[in-house]
Amino acid sequence: MxxxxxTYEGVPTPIYIIEEKRLRDNLELIRxxxxxxxxxxxxxxxxxxxxxxxxxxxxxxSSTTASSLGEARLAAEEFGSLAHTYSPAYIDEEIDEIVKxxxxxxxxxxxxxxxxxxxxxxxxxxVSMGLRINPEYSEITTDLYNPCARGTRFGITxxxxxxxxxxxxxxxxxxxxCESSADEFERTLSHIEEKFSxxxxxxxxxxxxxxxxxTRKDYDVALLVRLLKDFKRRHPNxxxxxxxxxxxxxxxxxxxxxxxxxxxxxxxxxAILNVSFTCHMPDxxxxxxxxxxxxxxxxPKLGDDRGLGSANxxxxxxxxxxxxxxxxxxxxNSCLSGDFLGDWAFDHELQVGETIIFEDMIHxxxxxxTMFNGISHPSIGILRLDNELEILRKFTYEDYRDRMx
Numbered sequence: 001m002x003x004x005x006x007t008y009e010g011v012p013t014p015i016y017i018i019e020e021k022r023l024r025d026n027l028e029l030i031r032x033x034x035x036x037x038x039x040x041x042x043x044x045x046x047x048x049x050x051x052x053x054x055x056x057x058x059x060x061x062s063s064t065t066a067s068s069l070g071e072a073r074l075a076a077e078e079f080g081s082l083a084h085t086y087s088p089a090y091i092d093e094e095i096d097e098i099v100k101x102x103x104x105x106x107x108x109x110x111x112x113x114x115x116x117x118x119x120x121x122x123x124x125x126x127v128s129m130g131l132r133i134n135p136e137y138s139e140i141t142t143d144l145y146n147p148c149a150r151g152t153r154f155g156i157t158x159x160x161x162x163x164x165x166x167x168x169x170x171x172x173x174x175x176x177x178c179e180s181s182a183d184e185f186e187r188t189l190s191h192i193e194e195k196f197s198x199x200x201x202x203x204x205x206x207x208x209x210x211x212x213x214x215t216r217k218d219y220d221v222a223l224l225v226r227l228l229k230d231f232k233r234r235h236p237n238x239x240x241x242x243x244x245x246x247x248x249x250x251x252x253x254x255x256x257x258x259x260x261x262x263x264x265x266x267x268x269x270x271a272i273l274n275v276s277f278t279c280h281m282p283d284x285x286x287x288x289x290x291x292x293x294x295x296x297x298x299x300p301k302l303g304d305d306r307g308l309g310s311a312n313x314x315x316x317x318x319x320x321x322x323x324x325x326x327x328x329x330x331x332x333n334s335c336l337s338g339d340f341l342g343d344w345a346f347d348h349e350l351q352v353g354e355t356i357i358f359e360d361m362i363h364x365x366x367x368x369x370t371m372f373n374g375i376s377h378p379s380i381g382i383l384r385l386d387n388e389l390e391i392l393r394k395f396t397y398e399d400y401r402d403r404m405x
Contacts, residue, residue, distance in 0.1 A: 003389045008355060011389065013258045014275045014378035018053060018362055020385055022252040026215045027060040030247060033214055033221060034061075037228035039240040042084060044210045045071040047245020047363045050380065051078040052392045057248075063103070065210075065243040069094045072101035084207065084243065086132060086173055088153060090116055099123040106130040106173040106207070110156060117168060128204070130171035131156055137191040138176040140211075142287055145178040158195040170204040172196060177211025179246055182223040185212060189227060193234075200235050207241040215250045246363045254294075255280065255361035255378060259352050260333065269328050270340065271350050276332035278339045279375050281361065282368050285338065292359040293330070296344050326350065334373040371400045 003011055005019065034041040042063040051074060058080065066072040066083035075083035082103035090098065090112060099105065099120050105127050107113040113131065120127055134155030138148035147154040155174065176188045185208075192208075200206070214221055228240060257275040264270070275281070283289040325345035332339035369377045377395040384390060 001389050002387055003383065005383055005387060008254070008256045008357060011256055011355075011381075012379065013256050013355070014273075014280070015256050015391075016361060016366055016378050016380050017253045017256060017383050017389070018050070018249075018381070019253045019383045020056065021383075023053070023056060023249070026248055026250060026252060027057065029215055029221070030244075031060045033225060033228075037225045037240075038232065039228050039242060041242045041244065043079075043248055044243045044245035045074060046367065047210070048249040049074060049367050050392070053382065054079050066102070069098050069101075072098050076101040084241065095119055096123055099127055102127055104128045104130065104171070104205075104207075106132050106171070108132050108154060108156075110160065113166070113169075117166070121168060128170045129168055130173050130205070130207070131161075131165075131169055132173045132175075133158070133161075133192075133196055135174060135176060135188065135191045135195050137188060139180065139184045139187070140176075140178045142178075144286060147175050161199065165199060165202045169202075171206060172199070172203060173207040173209065175209030175211065177209065179213045179216075180211045181213070181218075182220040182227065185224065186227055189231065197235070200238060203238060205239040205241060206235075207243060209242070210244045210246075212242055212244045213247050213250060214244070215247045249363035251360045252362045253360075253383070255358040255365065257356045257358065257378075259350055259354050259356060261352060262328075262350060263331075268343075270331040271328045271356070272331045272333055273356060274333055275378060276334040276336075276339055276373070276375050277341055278332060278334055278336050279370050279372050280332075280378060281341075281358065281365060282370075283364055284341050288341075290342065291361060293344060294357040294359060295347055330356070334375055336373075371403060374400055376400065 030041050040063065041061065042065050043057060043061060044065045046067055063081050064075045064079050064083055066075050066085045067087055072083045072085050075081060083101055084104040085098055085102040086106040088108045095116050096119065105120055117129060120129060132155040134148055134152065134157050136148060136157060138146050140146040143149045174192060177184060212224065213219055214224055232240060255275060257273045259271045260274050261272040262269060263272065277284045284291060325347055326349050327343050327345050328350055329343050330341050366380060371377065379391055379395065380393045381389050381391045
């Protein structure tokens with residue numbers, strides 16, 4: 001069906017819509033960075049794993065990164081290339097199959113290396129092995145997303161590495177960013193080199209992980225390219241790898257929903273939607289992350305209580321702020337009390353049945369959706385270059401039932 005990508009009126013909801021034009025724009029930019037800086041940039045499945053779009057990706061990149069057996073199989077079987085694999089902990093029952101699906105395999109700890117490196121070498125001598133390092137520096141302010149937070153379970157600090165690395169270790173992997181800027185990478189890079197550069201002559205590659213949000217409009221792409229070129233000049237023996245997730249799918253499409261009811265309690269009007277924040281937009285509650293909503297005058301600022309009153313006195317719930325326009329809270333359709341988001345000022349009175357469009361809802365959503373409460377996933381579609389909407393997947397009762405087997 002042909003659709004209007006501004007309003008998405010008439011589209012069956014709920015649905016995630018990937019806009020092919022925006023996706024290709026991101027891929028063009030990422031390929032340009034990789035070529036200019038002479039580095040390898042690969043797709044991290046943890047942020048985006050819609051395999052029916054892989055034919056588009058393969059026009060621009062050649063590899064992906066996995067963190068589990070499932071993701072490694074997806075790389076080998078659907079993307080068509082072996083994965084760069086890292087897991088916090090491999091297990092006996094899966095390691096042999098993971099090796100079959102991997103070109104690179106990174107260990108999170110020296111104990112994991114000692115336990116499995118012989119099996120990796122016996123299974124496939126071509127797999128390049130590495131160690132995840134922890135530079136003990138990150139500018140991520142939300143601990144939920146900070147792999148270098150105090151007490152982290154991720155990576156090996158410099159004081160724990162031997163002076164001479166094992167002969168079969170080819171590379172280092174580090175991950176210190178989350179939707180971060182090139183300036184943050186510059187500052188992080190100085191810590192990485194200060195702590196770990198003495199081992200670089202023993203290596204063949206270094207993977208700087210994800211979180212490099214190079215497709216964001218205000219991202220300094222020129223600085224990123226310069227930093228990568230300068231690093232390669234200092235360490236010409238190292239092949240450099242980046243594995244962003246969000247950057248590939250950043251601003252590539254919305255989640256389109258409908259208002260199914262409007263309720264009011266003590267001055268708070270809530271528009272209940274046919275989607276759920278806890279099921280379909282978990283980062284909105286975990287971080288919390290505030291998505292843009294189309295046709296909104298003012299976006300809210302969430303306080304610590306997200307508008308909830310005292311646990312012991314429901315009458316103390318605060319009135320919504322005076323945002324101007326028509327203020328509504330947006331509520332999900334699960335039975336979780338906290339399945340709502342903020343207070344939003346729209347430019348008109350909302351009506352049951354009208355469309356609500358959440359912008360930038362492709363990365364870290366489709367890979368995180370759940371069927372809590374028996375609520376179905378939104379469908380997944382791709383808006384082709386000619387504005388033809390192709391439905392890639394619909395979900396049914398059987399999908400929910402089969403998860404309970």
